[in-house]
Amino acid sequence: MTRPHKLLGNLSQKRFLDEFWQQKPLFVKNALPELPTLIEPDELAGFAMNEEIHSRLIVGKELEVEYGPISEERFLTLPENNWCLLVDAMDLWSPKIKKLLNHFDFLPSWRLDDIMVTYSVEGGNVGAHFDHYDVFLIQGLGEKSWKLGGICDEDTELSKHEDLRVIHDFKHEREFIMSTGDMLYLPPRYAHYGITLSESITYSVGFRMPSCSEILSDLAVELNTKSNFPKYISDPRLKPIENKDHISNEYLIQIRARLSEVLDDDELLLEWFARYMTEPKYPESMDVTNEERIATIDLNNSKKAIPTTGEIIKKFKNGRLLEG
Ligand SMILES: [Fe+2]
Numbered sequence: 001m002t003r004p005h006k007l008l009g010n011l012s013q014k015r016f017l018d019e020f021w022q023q024k025p026l027f028v029k030n031a032l033p034e035l036p037t038l039i040e041p042d043e044l045a046g047f048a049m050n051e052e053i054h055s056r057l058i059v060g061k062e063l064e065v066e067y068g069p070i071s072e073e074r075f076l077t078l079p080e081n082n083w084c085l086l087v088d089a090m091d092l093w094s095p096k097i098k099k100l101l102n103h104f105d106f107l108p109s110w111r112l113d114d115i116m117v118t119y120s121v122e123g124g125n126v127g128a129h130f131d132h133y134d135v136f137l138i139q140g141l142g143e144k145s146w147k148l149g150g151i152c153d154e155d156t157e158l159s160k161h162e163d164l165r166v167i168h169d170f171k172h173e174r175e176f177i178m179s180t181g182d183m184l185y186l187p188p189r190y191a192h193y194g195i196t197l198s199e200s201i202t203y204s205v206g207f208r209m210p211s212c213s214e215i216l217s218d219l220a221v222e223l224n225t226k227s228n229f230p231k232y233i234s235d236p237r238l239k240p241i242e243n244k245d246h247i248s249n250e251y252l253i254q255i256r257a258r259l260s261e262v263l264d265d266d267e268l269l270l271e272w273f274a275r276y277m278t279e280p281k282y283p284e285s286m287d288v289t290n291e292e293r294i295a296t297i298d299l300n301n302s303k304k305a306i307p308t309t310g311e312i313i314k315k316f317k318n319g320r321l322l323e324g
Contacts, residue, residue, distance in 0.1 A: 005106060007031050007136075007183060013106035022134060022187045025148055027176045031138070031183035032103070038096045038140060039201065041119050045075050047087050047094075052285050054088040058164075063127050065163040084120030084196065089281055090203075091115040092289035100138065100203060110277045110295040113208035120144075120196040128170030128193035130156070134207040136185050139178040142200030146184055147172035149191030156191075167191055178202075210276060222272050223262065233258050266302030273297075274316040286318070293318055 004010040009028035011020075020026045048055035048070045055068030060082055066074070070085070091098040097115055104112070113133060117140075130152040137146070149172050157168040170193055176184060177197070186192055188209075194202070210218070223229050236250035262268060278293040280286055296315045315322045 007103045008106075009183075016106065020185060020187075024187060025174075025190060026183075026185040027178075028183045030181050032181045035138070035140065035181045038100070038203070039090070039094060039117060041199070041201065044085065044087055044090075044117055044119050044201070045070070047090065048085055052282070052288070053093060056086045057083060058086070058124070058126050059083040063125075063161065063164055063166065081121055082123035084118055084124035084126065086116055086118050086126070088116050089114035089289075090117045092282065092285070092291050097203065100205065104136070104205065107207065108295075110274075110293060111207045111209070113206040114281060116204040116206065118200075118202045118204065120200045120202075122196055122198060124196040124200075125194055127159075127161070127164050127166035128191060129165050129167055130189050130191050131186070131206075132188050132211065133209060134185070134187055136183060136205040137178070137194075138203040138205065139180055139182045140201035140203055141180060143177060143179045143197040144200050144202060145195045145197055146176045146178060147193040147195075148174045148176075148186075149193075152189050152191050167193075208277070215276075218276055219262070219269075219272055222275070226268075229268075230258065230261075264303055267299055270297045270299065270302065271314065271316075271321070274314070275319050275321070278316045279319040283318075291318070 003012065005013050005016065007028070008016045008026065009031060011026075016026065047053050048057075048068050049072065051069040053068065055070060057066040057068075057070055057074070057078075058064070059066065059078065068087075091101060091114055097117065100115060101112065128147070128149070147170075149167070149170055152167065159166040159168045170191060172191075172193065176182075178184060224231075233251075233254040236248065236254055274295045274297050278295050280291045280293060282289060282291060285291070294315065294317050296313060299312045299314065
């Protein structure tokens, strides 16, 4: 679609996806000019007292992390400045906050992770850091300064901190001051440092994607459940042994052949991916949150190494294939 999108500063969705998504930050002043109050600070604190809800306090210049549930007494003893409260997946607990997702119709729904809500007071921050996912920061209340550095990787030096991955010697290249209704999109691995200037609420709309090691480990579990997938490799044709300890490179061919069977099976990979991406974030709370994650896959034109019969278009909900 090419129509201008309000959240994206009237860029067309195509232009945003082509030029910014997963590539570079986008700051939009007044992206949501009529953003109402979606949650009061006291209300958010109430959610952080609930043991079913993941929350953290980050306090003081040393950025000490305290994990929720947070007690009422603790809230009463917090200092005047330099702390923030982060509450995960508030889209599941607050229908008003969930409505923010209506602004994200330009992205696949199954990519959504959650909306984290951060309440902070002057000086409050979580340190300069980078994330591995895409995030749209929407300022709800107050002002925050966001300093942006460059792209980080596994070699980026981190400070010694037990709980947080804080970038050592962070240097910024740009700074944005965000106030109510402003939006900042950050691609994965972009260094950022948000410092609260006045009592603030920020909504972080995050998008999930598995890492390569998560793909391999989760897929391995799935393969174990497949009775039609061969579990062991065979020996290559063995020759009379010259060196008892040597592993011949022909074993590599056997291993690669087995793995290729998996990689060539579109149905297996697509089904696994749909299941993985629709896994509920908080399965234990689904009765209350009505968490619902849906994805469909299309097996037309797919390669099938291990043929199965069934529907060509398959629908998945909350990690399961919907039959019929
Ligand atoms: Fe972040």
